Amino acid sequence: MAHVTVVDHPLVQHKLSRLRDKTRSTAGFRRLIKEVALFLGYEVTRDLPMTTERIETPLAEMDAPTLMGKKMVFASVLRAGEGMIEGLIELVPSARIAHIGLYRDPDTLQPVQYYFKAPEDIADRLVIVVDPMLATGNSVSKAIDLLKEKGANNLRLLCLLAAPEGIEALKLRHPDVPIFTAAIDDRLNEHGYIVPGLGDAGDRMFGTK
Ligand SMILES: O=P(O)(O)OC[C@H]1O[C@H](OP(=O)(O)OP(=O)(O)O)[C@H](O)[C@@H]1O
Numbered sequence: 001m002a003h004v005t006v007v008d009h010p011l012v013q014h015k016l017s018r019l020r021d022k023t024r025s026t027a028g029f030r031r032l033i034k035e036v037a038l039f040l041g042y043e044v045t046r047d048l049p050m051t052t053e054r055i056e057t058p059l060a061e062m063d064a065p066t067l068m069g070k071k072m073v074f075a076s077v078l079r080a081g082e083g084m085i086e087g088l089i090e091l092v093p094s095a096r097i098a099h100i101g102l103y104r105d106p107d108t109l110q111p112v113q114y115y116f117k118a119p120e121d122i123a124d125r126l127v128i129v130v131d132p133m134l135a136t137g138n139s140v141s142k143a144i145d146l147l148k149e150k151g152a153n154n155l156r157l158l159c160l161l162a163a164p165e166g167i168e169a170l171k172l173r174h175p176d177v178p179i180f181t182a183a184i185d186d187r188l189n190e191h192g193y194i195v196p197g198l199g200d201a202g203d204r205m206f207g208t209k
Pocket residue numbers: 077078079080081102103104105109111131132133134135136137138139140166192200201202203
């Protein structure tokens with residue numbers, strides 16, 4: 001699998017532009033994050049292993065394709081991951097959800113952990129780490145460290161925007177984790193924000209600034 005997959009579907013790109021627009025309302029931002037997450041979720045699950053199940057339609061018996069293995073885990077990096085989870089749950093209603101509470105210290109740009117909860121049998125499941133922003137990559141790398149300590153061994157990252165710096169950092173720290181993103185932006189600014197980016201995803205989603 002490619003290390004980085006950019007989901008360049010026209011609907012994704014259109015909605016992403018709407019999200020980036022600084023005049024978007026909190027309600028509009030939330031709605032768009034959820035919608036884009038649905039499309040991204042479609043791509044990150046495209047190659048899931050399948051099996052068949054014998055069923056009867058009203059007309060005949062058939063071997064019907066179904067997903068193989070245990071239900072996947074969406075691992076939400078708080079806070080901003082939560083906006084994407086809303087869309088992903090619509091796509092896979094039976095998925096398990098892990099929560100990883102991290103915030104980025106604005107001076108050191110290092111993540112500070114305040115919460116962690118994941119399914120006990122995470123080692124047997126595909127884990128899709130969900131965070132809209134891959135900036136320095138420190139937060140997602142830490143989230144993946146914690147998930148791996150719990151036994152996760154089959155992981156993918158689903159984000160909305162990635163900076164080249166974050167992609168490189170993740171490649172170094174977790175080369176086994178493929179990245180799915182809607183766009184790769186130009187760079188980080190002096191405060192570690194993605195440029196052009198969309199600003200602070202958590203603050204825009206929850207209306208805290
Ligand atoms: O790649 P990094 O440089 O680590 O930055 C990205 C992180 O920053 C944001 O979270 P933030 O720390 O703002 O927390 P919040 O979601 O609670 O606002 C974002 O959702 C990522 O988790």
